[in-house]
Amino acid sequence: MSLKPFTETMLPAVETELQRIVGQLDEPRTATFHEMLTYHMGWTGERCGPEAQGKRIRPLILLLTCAASNGDWQTALPAASSVELIHNFSLVHDDIQDKSDLRRGRPTVWKKWGEAQAINVGDALFILAHLALLDLKDKFPAEATLKAGRIIHEACLKLSSGQFLDISYEKRNDLSIEDYWPMIAGKTAALLSACTQIGAVLGGADEALQETYRDFGHYLGLAFQVQDDYLGIWGDSALTGKSTESDLVAGKKSLPILYALGKEGPFARRWAEGPVPPEEVFQVAEGLAQEGVKLYTQETVNQMTDLALLALRTADPQGEAGEALFELVQQLLNRQT
Amino acid sequence: MSLKPFTETMLPAVETELQRIVGQLDEPRTATFHEMLTYHMGWTGERCGPEAQGKRIRPLILLLTCAASNGDWQTALPAASSVELIHNFSLVHDDIQDKSDLRRGRPTVWKKWGEAQAINVGDALFILAHLALLDLKDKFPAEATLKAGRIIHEACLKLSSGQFLDISYEKRNDLSIEDYWPMIAGKTAALLSACTQIGAVLGGADEALQETYRDFGHYLGLAFQVQDDYLGIWGDSALTGKSTESDLVAGKKSLPILYALGKEGPFARRWAEGPVPPEEVFQVAEGLAQEGVKLYTQETVNQMTDLALLALRTADPQGEAGEALFELVQQLLNRQT
Numbered sequence: 001m002s003l004k005p006f007t008e009t010m011l012p013a014v015e016t017e018l019q020r021i022v023g024q025l026d027e028p029r030t031a032t033f034h035e036m037l038t039y040h041m042g043w044t045g046e047r048c049g050p051e052a053q054g055k056r057i058r059p060l061i062l063l064l065t066c067a068a069s070n071g072d073w074q075t076a077l078p079a080a081s082s083v084e085l086i087h088n089f090s091l092v093h094d095d096i097q098d099k100s101d102l103r104r105g106r107p108t109v110w111k112k113w114g115e116a117q118a119i120n121v122g123d124a125l126f127i128l129a130h131l132a133l134l135d136l137k138d139k140f141p142a143e144a145t146l147k148a149g150r151i152i153h154e155a156c157l158k159l160s161s162g163q164f165l166d167i168s169y170e171k172r173n174d175l176s177i178e179d180y181w182p183m184i185a186g187k188t189a190a191l192l193s194a195c196t197q198i199g200a201v202l203g204g205a206d207e208a209l210q211e212t213y214r215d216f217g218h219y220l221g222l223a224f225q226v227q228d229d230y231l232g233i234w235g236d237s238a239l240t241g242k243s244t245e246s247d248l249v250a251g252k253k254s255l256p257i258l259y260a261l262g263k264e265g266p267f268a269r270r271w272a273e274g275p276v277p278p279e280e281v282f283q284v285a286e287g288l289a290q291e292g293v294k295l296y297t298q299e300t301v302n303q304m305t306d307l308a309l310l311a312l313r314t315a316d317p318q319g320e321a322g323e324a325l326f327e328l329v330q331q332l333l334n335r336q337t
Numbered sequence: 338m339s340l341k342p343f344t345e346t347m348l349p350a351v352e353t354e355l356q357r358i359v360g361q362l363d364e365p366r367t368a369t370f371h372e373m374l375t376y377h378m379g380w381t382g383e384r385c386g387p388e389a390q391g392k393r394i395r396p397l398i399l400l401l402t403c404a405a406s407n408g409d410w411q412t413a414l415p416a417a418s419s420v421e422l423i424h425n426f427s428l429v430h431d432d433i434q435d436k437s438d439l440r441r442g443r444p445t446v447w448k449k450w451g452e453a454q455a456i457n458v459g460d461a462l463f464i465l466a467h468l469a470l471l472d473l474k475d476k477f478p479a480e481a482t483l484k485a486g487r488i489i490h491e492a493c494l495k496l497s498s499g500q501f502l503d504i505s506y507e508k509r510n511d512l513s514i515e516d517y518w519p520m521i522a523g524k525t526a527a528l529l530s531a532c533t534q535i536g537a538v539l540g541g542a543d544e545a546l547q548e549t550y551r552d553f554g555h556y557l558g559l560a561f562q563v564q565d566d567y568l569g570i571w572g573d574s575a576l577t578g579k580s581t582e583s584d585l586v587a588g589k590k591s592l593p594i595l596y597a598l599g600k601e602g603p604f605a606r607r608w609a610e611g612p613v614p615p616e617e618v619f620q621v622a623e624g625l626a627q628e629g630v631k632l633y634t635q636e637t638v639n640q641m642t643d644l645a646l647l648a649l650r651t652a653d654p655q656g657e658a659g660e661a662l663f664e665l666v667q668q669l670l671n672r673q674t
Binding site for chain 2: 024025029030032033093096097098115116117119120122123124126127128130131134137141142143145146149150153154156157160161163164165167168182
């Protein structure tokens with residue numbers, strides 16, 4: 001049980017920092033704008049609270065990596081807030097792009113305030129992320145702040161390219177498993193690898209160790225996403241009636257689906273016939289398992305997890321924070337929902 | 338004629354730098370994404386060319402300010418490209434938010450590729466703006482790069498707040514002239530004042546001179562916007578039939594309209610009755626003039642221009658670039674379209 005003491009001290013500190021940064025918009029004329037941001041962050045509005053805030057995984061990993069590189073995690077708080085704001089900027093825009101009605105169980109920003117304001121809310125979160133990062137300069141040399149900035153901006157460019165691919169895939173039927181990795185490398189792994197790399201930079205790790213930590217974040221991101229894709233078909237909520245939870249109904253081009261299409265077997269023929277209705281979800285998921293797709297997906301999670309753990313062991317993270325990092329990996333990759 | 342030699346050398350250099358930065362997305366998988374950006378920037382697609390590119394006013398002013406502060410404008414090119422990319426990011430999102438079909442006479446990005454991809458194109462331009470700025474570090478101390486970053490991010494936060502106000506004003510009928518200034522200070526003046534301030538920072542001006550240049554950009558932005566509002570009602574294309582050009586038809590909460598509403602006279606009564614159709618534009622514009630609104634608007638342009646010129650004279654810009662700055666102000670504020 002080495003992770004808990006860290007989450008109990010780090011996460012409230014992140015939350016305080018985030019609220020301070022977003023608070024810059026808390027002025028009479030922009031009070032409603034401020035409210036849109038605090039609603040999305042899970043601090044205000046209907047059903048606000050921990051559930052609505054999400055898990056704050058990215059800042060947690062950044063701070064743990066910093067501490068495990070023998071750094072003082074408190075000094076890295078501006079970077080931790082920055083990556084969380086970037087994650088949330090991408091969620092707000094993602095929800096508009098996907099026309100998602102719900103985020104963490106609550107109406108999305110665009111559903112509440114319209115698309116025009118939601119685009120602007122995403123933009124503001126992104127801008128605040130950049131302002132947050134600049135606060136590093138009180139504790140670090142200017143060069144370290146610039147390096148963290150470059151890592152983040154390059155990750156964002158990959159995020160944006162991954163998002164382009166994701167949107168463009170929706171209308172394509174000529175995709176194969178090779179099209180999968182560049183998309184999720186951008187959409188999921190880029191920001192996580194930025195978190196671990198920046199944590200190492202701010203912890204004082206040398207170049208080689210920074211790269212090793214970056215690899216750790218990269219494979220962790222891939223493992224996490226493939227696990228997500230697995231749960232999107234064989235997870236409890238995907239299988240048991242809640243149709244919106246199944247990637248089969250949503251028609252999402254996830255790893256198992258792209259892999260199964262490449263087999264050109266029963267699933268590929270069924271997929272070509274049109275959307276899978278909720279009542280067929282169980283049967284199609286079962287068929288996929290029989291074609292070996294379930295096993296392949298689980299093995300891919302295991303492979304990526306092994307690569308993440310290999311990188312983490314190579315990084316040799318120090319102290320209690322190092323143990324907490326190993327525990328966090330186990331927690332993230334053993335989830336059932 | 339001191340401006341022309343500068344535009345002829347600076348603007349091609351800006352264009353080359355912009356193309357290099359946007360070129361980062363020019364990879365096989367993201368070729369279509371790259372095309373969306375180059376289309377918006379006016380380099381590719383139907384009717385590409387100088388008209389489609391816009392005037393590149395912001396980089397020009399930044400580079401002139403740098404040169405007029407005795408700096409080497411070539412070293413400031415990364416910042417010049419950055420502000421132009423930020424301007425274009427805001428245009429792409431603006432067009433989605435306003436549902437505008439045309440930008441610089443061509444179909445907007447969202448019209449061509451849909452809203453989801455257009456949101457992403459705006460985001461990518463914004464990310465590239467940050468990456469562009471980091472290239473300053475090859476020529477300047479890290480502290481100067483961070484300072485330029487802070488100026489830009491703070492300007493963007495004002496831009497975003499101004500955009501929030503603009504969108505929220507659409508549905509409000511309780512606005513007065515006091516609501517006007519915070520909106521355009523954000524939407525128009527914030528980025529222009531960032532341009533002149535950063536130009537001065539990179540040109541080596543001291544703190545006081547940086548502030549004076551910032552004031553110059555601020556008032557220039559206000560003057561430019563009020564001039565735009567004037568032309569939106571009494572400009573040739575607003576008056577002569579092209580209904581989409583008149584702010585009266587669009588119902589835009591511009592300075593003359595907010596001022597006239599405050600007078601609670603004939604215009605306010607007409608406005609309360611509903612939208613102004615194109616065939617009524619000439620008559621309503623004439624009525625506004627009779628209520629003194631045309632004169633008030635023109636006087637406001639003059640006031641803001643005087644304040645801009647006062648700041649510029651106080652800054653005492655040096656050499657040919659200094660003369661070019663004065664000429665640029667005259668050109669911007671004497672336009673009829």
